[in-house]
Amino acid sequence: LAHAQTEPFDLGQDNREIAQALGQAALDSDLAYEITESLTTEVGPRLAGTPQEARARDWAVEMLEELAFENVRIEPFELDLWTRGHSVYEEVAITAPYPQELYAISLGGAGATPEGGLEAEVVFFDSYDALLASDADEDALEGKLVFVNDRMVASRTGEGYGWANRKRRDAWVLAEDRGALGVLIRSVGTSTNRFAHTGMMSFPDGRRPDIPALAVSAPDADQLERLHEMGETVSITMRTYAGWRGEVMSGNVIAEITGSEAPDEIVIIGAHLDSWDTATGALDDGAGVGIVTAAARLIAESGHRPRRTIRVVLFGAEEVGLVGARAYANARMEDGTVGDHIIGSESDFGAREVWRLRSNVGEHALPEIDAIHRELQSLGLVRGDNSGGGGPDMIPLQYMGVPMVRLEQNGEDYFEFHHTPNDTFDKIVPEEMAQNVAAWTMMVWLLANSETDFRPQAPQAEASE
Amino acid sequence: LAHAQTEPFDLGQDNREIAQALGQAALDSDLAYEITESLTTEVGPRLAGTPQEARARDWAVEMLEELAFENVRIEPFELDLWTRGHSVYEEVAITAPYPQELYAISLGGAGATPEGGLEAEVVFFDSYDALLASDADEDALEGKLVFVNDRMVASRTGEGYGWANRKRRDAWVLAEDRGALGVLIRSVGTSTNRFAHTGMMSFPDGRRPDIPALAVSAPDADQLERLHEMGETVSITMRTYAGWRGEVMSGNVIAEITGSEAPDEIVIIGAHLDSWDTATGALDDGAGVGIVTAAARLIAESGHRPRRTIRVVLFGAEEVGLVGARAYANARMEDGTVGDHIIGSESDFGAREVWRLRSNVGEHALPEIDAIHRELQSLGLVRGDNSGGGGPDMIPLQYMGVPMVRLEQNGEDYFEFHHTPNDTFDKIVPEEMAQNVAAWTMMVWLLANSETDFRPQAPQAEASE
Ligand SMILES: [Zn+2]
Ligand SMILES: [Zn+2]
Ligand SMILES: [Zn+2]
Ligand SMILES: [Zn+2]
Structure with missing residues (x-):
C-alpha cells in the first residue's frame, strides 16, 4: 500500500486548533523576553562551575517555581573548573x-x-x-x-x-x-x-x-x-x-508539566544556563532558556494538559564540553529512564527567527513531523531533512537513541556576537523571539499530545494481502 | 545688473578638463588607502603628546618626502599630557x-x-x-x-x-x-x-x-x-x-606644492595625525591624512602646477582640544601670514562617500563655488549652504577670517566606530575612499588655480549706470 505512506497524517481537528491558539498566545506573550532579561540582568555572566553559575541555578529554581512548574529540582554534578x-x-x-x-x-x-x-x-x-x-x-x-x-x-x-x-x-x-x-x-x-x-x-x-x-x-x-x-x-x-582550578560543583535544573495520560513518556526540551565569562550570555543561551521555558509555561497555562510529560532541562556547564548534558544522560542510564524520552529538542542558537524544522526520527513518523511542520508553516518555516540533531545538549541522548527535532534559527549574524562581550540583551528583537516561542509552543504541544513512538522501528514482516 | 549674479561662473575649458582628468586619476588611485594602511600598521595608536605621536610625525615626514612634497617640516609646540x-x-x-x-x-x-x-x-x-x-x-x-x-x-x-x-x-x-x-x-x-x-x-x-x-x-x-x-x-x-602628566612636545607636520604664479597665496588642506589611544585611528583621522595627502600628490604628479601654493598640514593634538590647530594659527599670526590663507578645508569625518559640498565664503564668490560643485556633481554631491566650517582644525583659522569649504562625508555609521577600539583599517572601503580623493583632488585643483579672493568683500559704491 505505497499510497498510504504519502497520505497526510491527521493531527486531529481539536488538537490542531489548540496548537494554533497556543501559537497565537505565544506571539502575544513577552514571557520569554522577560525571562531572558531577568537572567541577564540579575545574574549576568555565569561561567560553568563559578558562584555565578550557582546563582543562575538558584534564579532558575525560583523562576520555574513562580511559573508553577512541577518537580522543580537541581541535579548536581562535578566539574573541573577553568578560569581566565x-x-x-x-x-x-x-x-x-x-x-x-x-x-x-x-x-x-x-x-x-x-x-x-x-x-x-x-x-x-x-x-x-x-x-x-x-x-x-x-x-x-x-x-x-x-x-x-x-x-x-x-x-x-x-x-x-x-x-x-x-x-x-x-x-x-x-x-x-x-x-x-x-x-x-x-x-x-x-x-x-x-x-x-x-x-x-x-x-x-x-x-x-x-x-x-x-x-x-x-x-x-x-x-x-x-x-x-x-x-x-x-x-x-x-x-x-588562565588555568584549571580543581573540582567544583555544577548542576542541571529540571522542571516538568506532568502528562495527563502518559506521564512516564517524556518530551524533553532544553537550553543551557551557563555562559562564557565575557558577556551576559543573552543569545547564548539566555534566549534558549527564555524560549523553552515560555513555551512550556504557555502550554501549562492554556488549560489543556498534554498526554505526555514535558520536561524542561536547563543544563549547566554546556560551554565547557557538554558536561551537564553528559551528566543528565548518564543519570538517566543509571535510573533506567532513557527509553522514556520520546523525543528531544534544544534552543541554543540565539533569538533570530526560526526558519527550518529538521528532524531525526524513524521513517514511519515522518508524516506526523511533516504534519507538525504544516501547522508551523505560516510562521515562515521550511521543512528540512531527517538527518538533524536536537542541539548540543541533546547529543548524549541522541547517541543513546532518543529521536530529535530542531527548530533552526537564522544564524546569519549569530557569530557577530557569540562568545564575545557583545552577547548582551539589547541584541534580542522581541518580535523575533516571540516567533520562536510560537513555533516551540505549537511543536511541543503536538509532540506531547501525540501517541507515536518516534524511534526507528525494526522492519516488520509484510502484512499479508 | 541683477542678471549678472546668476550667470554661471566660467572655470575655463582647460581648467575644467584638467580637473576632470585629475578626478579620474584619483578614482583609479589607491594612494590614500595605502597611506592610511601604512600609518595604522606602522604607527598604530598615537595619543597626543606620547612617543607614538612623535613616531607618527617621523612617519609623516618620511612619507611626504618620499612623495616629493616641498618644504616638509615639523612645527613643534608644547602640550600638557593626559594619559589613561x-x-x-x-x-x-x-x-x-x-x-x-x-x-x-x-x-x-x-x-x-x-x-x-x-x-x-x-x-x-x-x-x-x-x-x-x-x-x-x-x-x-x-x-x-x-x-x-x-x-x-x-x-x-x-x-x-x-x-x-x-x-x-x-x-x-x-x-x-x-x-x-x-x-x-x-x-x-x-x-x-x-x-x-x-x-x-x-x-x-x-x-x-x-x-x-x-x-x-x-x-x-x-x-x-x-x-x-x-x-x-x-x-x-x-x-x-588617569591623569595629567606634565608638559611634553607635540607638533604639526607641514608640506607644500609651491604655486607657479602666486606662491604666497595658500590653499590649506588638513587632517590630524593624532588619534585616541584605544584604536589605530583609521577613520579618525588616518583616512583624512590619506585623503588630503593623496589629493595634493595627484595634483603634483599631474604635470600641471597650480597658480597657488597647496599646503598640507597634518595637525598634532587635535583630539585633546585642537592644540595643534591653535598653535598653527597663532604661529601664522606671529609671522603675519594669516592673510595668505586664501581658503581652507579639512578631512576629519571618516572615509564614507562625500555627499555634500558646503562653504563659508564671501557672497561674490558663490558662483565660483557653485561652478566647482558642478564639476564634482557626478561623484554624487549635493550643494550645501554657505554657513559651513572647514573641519575642527580649521576653526582657529576660520575665527581669524579665513574662508572655508568642506566636502562632507556620510556620517550615518561613523559613530559606530569613532573613538572606540573598533576604529581600525578594515572599516575603510577602498572605493568610497577613492571617491573622497576624487572630490578633493578636483576641488583643490580648482581652488588653487583660481584668482579669486574668497573673503567677504566690503560693500562697494554702486557702479554708475
Ligand atoms: Zn550555547
Ligand atoms: Zn556557546
Ligand atoms: Zn578627528
Ligand atoms: Zn576624534
Missing part, C-alpha cells in the same frame, strides 16, 4: 617591528604564560590545514608562537563555525608537541569587532595544554597578516593567568 | 544589587580614583538636562557617583554628536561642585557595542577635574537603566589611573 584568572582582559602586544597592543582573549582550557609573561617570534600559518601540513621542519616552532589565520564564513545555518573551530580546538596540540610557547588564532566568529571570540578547546584523551592559547580579534589578526605580507618578523609579548 | 595610565582598560563593576563587570573607559582629562579604588551609590539622570535641572537637593550628589543616560541620534550629518557630547564635556563640573566622587555617562556614539566611546572633556577657565569620569558602553548603560527602572539602588566600584 584575571578579569576578562588579557595582556598581548606586538613588540616588533611596530609596537601595538592587541585585543585578544584566552581560549577555554588554555594554560598561562610563565609569571612575568613571555616574548617570542610569531610563525604565521594561513590556515589550520597549513599548520597540519607544516611538519617539514620539525624544529621550526621551537620557542615560537604559532598564529593561525583561518577566516569563518557566515551563513544562515552557521555551518562555517565547525570548520573555523578546528584551529580553536586542536591547534594547541600540534604547537605544544613541536615546542611552541603558545598559540594565537584569528578570532572564530564573523565579526570585524575588536573583541575576540572565546570558546573551549579540545583535550584529546584528557590531555590539557600547558601553553597559553588565545584568540586575537579580527582587526588585530589583520595587523598580523599585513606585517606577515610585508615580510616582517613579528614578535609578541603576552601575560596571561 | 593603565593599558586601555578600566576596572569598573556593579557591586549591588547584582554584581556584574561593566565595560567602561575614562574620558580624556579625567582624574583617577583614590589608590585602591572607590565604591559608591549611583544617582541616575535620564539626561544631561535632567542633571542640570537637579539642584533642588544640594546634598543629593555628595559622596555619590553621577550617571547620565543620554542617547545619541545617528544621522548622515553626524549632528547628533554635539548634543550627546554635552554630558561628556560638562557633566563633571556640576558633579564635582556638588561633591560627587565621580561621573559615568552612557557612551557617546551610536553603537550597541560593548566598547565605550572616549573623548576629551571641557575645562572651563582651565579648571581640571579631580574626580574620575568614564563612559560606560551602551549595553552596560542599558543594565544601569534596567536596574534603575526596577527601583534598585545601584552601587559601583571602580579603580582608574
